[in-house]
Amino acid sequence: MARRIRAAVLERPGGELTIEELELADPRRDEVLVRIEAAGVCHSDYHYLTGDLPSRMPVVPGHEGAGEVVAVGSEVTAVRPGDMVGLMWRPRCGKCRYCLSGRPALCQSGAIHAASGGLQDGTSRLSRPGGSTVHHLMGVSCFADHAIVSERAVVPIPAGVPADVAAITGCAVITGVGTVLNAIGPCAGRSLVVLGAGGVGLSVVMGAVLAGAYPIVAVDMVAERLEAATRMGATHVVHAGSEEVAAALSEIDAEGFDFAVEAIGRPATLRQGFDALRPGGTLVAIGLGTAGQELSLPLNPLVQRERRVVGSLYGSANPRLDVPKLLALYQAGRLPIDRLVGAHYPLDRIGEAVSDLIGGAVGRGIIVPS
Numbered sequence: 095m096a097r098r099i100r101a102a103v104l105e106r107p108g109g110e111l112t113i114e115e116l117e118l119a120d121p122r123r124d125e126v127l128v129r130i131e132a133a134g135v136c137h138s139d140y141h142y143l144t145g146d147l148p149s150r151m152p153v154v155p156g157h158e159g160a161g162e163v164v165a166v167g168s169e170v171t172a173v174r175p176g177d178m179v180g181l182m183w184r185p186r187c188g189k190c191r192y193c194l195s196g197r198p199a200l201c202q203s204g205a206i207h208a209a210s211g212g213l214q215d216g217t218s219r220l221s222r223p224g225g226s227t228v229h230h231l232m233g234v235s236c237f238a239d240h241a242i243v244s245e246r247a248v249v250p251i252p253a254g255v256p257a258d259v260a261a262i263t264g265c266a267v268i269t270g271v272g273t274v275l276n277a278i279g280p281c282a283g284r285s286l287v288v289l290g291a292g293g294v295g296l297s298v299v300m301g302a303v304l305a306g307a308y309p310i311v312a313v314d315m316v317a318e319r320l321e322a323a324t325r326m327g328a329t330h331v332v333h334a335g336s337e338e339v340a341a342a343l344s345e346i347d348a349e350g351f352d353f354a355v356e357a358i359g360r361p362a363t364l365r366q367g368f369d370a371l372r373p374g375g376t377l378v379a380i381g382l383g384t385a386g387q388e389l390s391l392p393l394n395p396l397v398q399r400e401r402r403v404v405g406s407l408y409g410s411a412n413p414r415l416d417v418p419k420l421l422a423l424y425q426a427g428r429l430p431i432d433r434l435v436g437a438h439y440p441l442d443r444i445g446e447a448v449s450d451l452i453g454g455a456v457g458r459g460i461i462v463p464s
């Protein structure tokens with residue numbers, strides 16, 4: 095039996111989010127119904143709101159969330175009603191060459207969501223009263239009091255972890271910390287600069303502290319975000335609005351950086367990261383830009399200085415292993431994920447949460463829908 099839910103709906107790119115009553119069908123055999131307790135507001139959501147990234151419309155956005163399992167389909171074995179789960183927008187099939195070779199972020203399961211606006215079978219559980227289809231975003235759609243997701247898209251959360259901490263671990267934290275642990279690897283004593291100190295950039299700082307990088311430099315336009323970076327363990331900060339970034343970085347590390355991580359998704363800041371590298375250094379691009387956007391780099395410094403430029407999606411992570419590991423580090427006091435949690439908003443004030451994100455809010459805004 096379908097249930098009525100309250101959800102934030104985007105009718106068309108560039109439009110406003112409106113809060114509507116929708117119908118949510120029952121979970122199918124391999125699906126899970128979750129009552130959403132917390133949903134993080136991520137910059138990727140904004141890309142879908144503006145149309146910078148394409149999606150089927152109308153759609154319920156929101157792709158990092160956590161809550162309590164209410165019901166499960168007949169074949170679900172990973173979780174039971176009453177369990178707390180975190181949601182993952184990058185499900186894994188466990189069978190393809192990427193899953194089997196330890197790179198599940200590249201599993202094509204995620205592409206089904208993008209192409210269909212549905213769940214893993216390509217169909218939607220969301221509709222307006224009267225029957226017209228509303229689409230899921232990234233198989234999650236957690237700007238709503240309930241969501242149905244594939245069993246592949248949930249990970250159990252240990253007792254004692256707050257819902258907001260669990261929610262942001264499923265996108266911002268796993269992306270930022272995972273970039274350091276998985277895409278960069280051992281970096282103790284090596285220098286790292288992160289461009290952009292939003293939720294993902296601050297998570298890169300957390301990961302760099304955990305891995306022992308030094309110095310750890312954060313660059314941003316917003317002074318309050320740089321203060322947050324310092325609280326997270328950045329050893330130096332550069333205010334891009336008032337300092338010349340290249341000069342400030344070369345004052346901190348005259349030889350250039352071993353690693354630069356760009357967490358914004360802009361060609362100009364990617365170029366700043368590339369230029370800041372020492373010979374043999376690596377630029378990791380983790381921020382999504384507008385669809386079709388291009389990056390140009392000078393050829394000879396790439397070759398002559400053996401610099402590397404790599405992309406990393408979703409922290410190049412294996413969420414089923416990495417989310418429990420990150421939460422165990424949080425519970426042990428080794429990863430201050432809670433310091434990343436920003437303001438809380440009821441679902442009705444989601445527009446304000448999105449404006450605050452764009453206006454430079456510090457930490458991750460959290461929607462509390464139920």
Ligand SMILES: [Zn+2]
Binds near residue numbers: 157
């Ligand atoms: Zn996200």
Ligand SMILES: [Zn+2]
Binds near residue numbers: 189192
């Ligand atoms: Zn796969």
